Amino acid sequence: MSKVFFSDDGSTAVEAALKLAYEFARRSGRSRKPKFLSLAGAYHGDTIGAVALGHVDLFHRRFSGLLFKTDEVMAPYCYRCPFNRARPEREDAREYRKCAWECVGEVERKLVSQKKRGAPYSGFVFEPLMQGAAGMIPQPAGWLPQVTDIARSHGALLIADEVMTGFGRTGTLQFQISNLKSQILFACHQEGVQPDFLCVAKGMTGGYLPMAATLTTQEIFDAFLGEHEDFKTFFHGHSYTANQLGAAASLASLELLQSAASARARHQLQQTMRLELRRLWSLPHVGDIRQVGLIAGVELVRDWRTREPFDLPERAGIRVCEAMARRGVLTRPIGNVIVLMPPYCTTQQQLRRMVEALHVSIAEVTQGKRPSRTFHF
Numbered sequence: 001m002s003k004v005f006f007s008d009d010g011s012t013a014v015e016a017a018l019k020l021a022y023e024f025a026r027r028s029g030r031s032r033k034p035k036f037l038s039l040a041g042a043y044h045g046d047t048i049g050a051v052a053l054g055h056v057d058l059f060h061r062r063f064s065g066l067l068f069k070t071d072e073v074m075a076p077y078c079y080r081c082p083f084n085r086a087r088p089e090r091e092d093a094r095e096y097r098k099c100a101w102e103c104v105g106e107v108e109r110k111l112v113s114q115k116k117r118g119a120p121y122s123g124f125v126f127e128p129l130m131q132g133a134a135g136m137i138p139q140p141a142g143w144l145p146q147v148t149d150i151a152r153s154h155g156a157l158l159i160a161d162e163v164m165t166g167f168g169r170t171g172t173l174q175f176q177i178s179n180l181k182s183q184i185l186f187a188c189h190q191e192g193v194q195p196d197f198l199c200v201a202k203g204m205t206g207g208y209l210p211m212a213a214t215l216t217t218q219e220i221f222d223a224f225l226g227e228h229e230d231f232k233t234f235f236h237g238h239s240y241t242a243n244q245l246g247a248a249a250s251l252a253s254l255e256l257l258q259s260a261a262s263a264r265a266r267h268q269l270q271q272t273m274r275l276e277l278r279r280l281w282s283l284p285h286v287g288d289i290r291q292v293g294l295i296a297g298v299e300l301v302r303d304w305r306t307r308e309p310f311d312l313p314e315r316a317g318i319r320v321c322e323a324m325a326r327r328g329v330l331t332r333p334i335g336n337v338i339v340l341m342p343p344y345c346t347t348q349q350q351l352r353r354m355v356e357a358l359h360v361s362i363a364e365v366t367q368g369k370r371p372s373r374t375f376h377f
């Protein structure tokens with residue numbers, strides 16, 4: 001990924017990747033009318049191209065008249081997967097699932113049938129390791145390398161949206177290359193996948209200033225080179241793309257992020273989060289707890305034995321978040337999934353408080369229990 005297009009937000013990072021892939025597919029003769037495949041429940045931003053790639057009715061349906069057609073394919077959601085034959089356990093559903101990777105088969109079927117029509121997909125767009133706005137839905141280990149291999153073998157460019165997952169969010173592995181300690185900062189790389197486009201934003205400045213980037217390969221870049229009169233330029237840019245203050249904040253944030261002390265602290269936070277979250281299994285209305293690095297989603301259900309969800313009018317997720325806010329912890333629900341994404345500067349003690357606030361808030365809202373501890377913020 002030697003070529004970088006700097007911009008200013010996640011939607012633009014995706015939009016630029018989409019336009020580059022579209023143009024590359026046409027210029028390289030791969031397709032005259034490029035078509036894209038993305039995952040069920042996908043959210044890639046709010047600009048029109050990114051919306052067209054999305055499959056969340058709540059955000060996207062009302063704009064359908066403005067959008068170009070993309071296809072969607074099944075994403076893994078082990079907890080509610082129709083192919084998972086395991087009965088619910090008090091454990092992350094990825095760990096006890098019983099299936100034959102039917103979700104990978106679904107992706108393959110889609111790619112094959114499109115190819116048979118003589119118009120293979122030009123791009124496969126995905127959030128690696130965890131789909132965020134879809135409801136913090138993690139992928140079981142091994143899913144990503146399988147589907148990306150298949151997509152590539154059918155001619156699709158791989159477009160990884162790491163707007164949420166990038167810069168260490170999904171866990172940081174350290175490895176040695178001739179004594180040089182290095183970190184894996186991207187979710188794709190944790191699964192050994194190298195995409196053709198990598199879209200990043202949020203974590204680039206630690207969330208402080210607008211800055212984003214679309215990374216790609218020399219081969220794709222070269223398709224946009226030519227003589228002036230060829231007009232092969234990538235015609236895309238906003239007044240504030242590659243903003244200087246954003247760039248300075250990114251450099252400062254990256255320096256911190258890549259320090260050994262930061263990697264250690266994040267690793268410890270991740271372990272603490274795992275340990276603390278385990279205690280939530282004692283609550284009967286917690287159906288699934290899914291953590292990837294420093295992202296966690298806790299799915300609330302009426303009955304964990306049947307996975308029966310709460311009804312929308314009950315506003316279970318919203319009420320739990322309101323109860324947490326009263327205890328000084330601000331987070332958001334996605335339906336009945338409570339999201340925890342602590343900033344990297346969070347201390348161990350603060351993280352314990354966050355999970356404790358979540359614990360007592362769920363108990364209070366779902367079982368009418370009074371909080372057992374008083375908090376001092």
Ligand SMILES: Cc1ncc(COP(=O)(O)O)c(C=O)c1O
Nearest residue numbers: 009010011043044045132163164
């Ligand atoms: C996976 C993903 N892609 C794209 C976006 C869009 O980013 P932005 O809000 O910076 O435009 C988001 C934002 O939440 C996201 O989570």
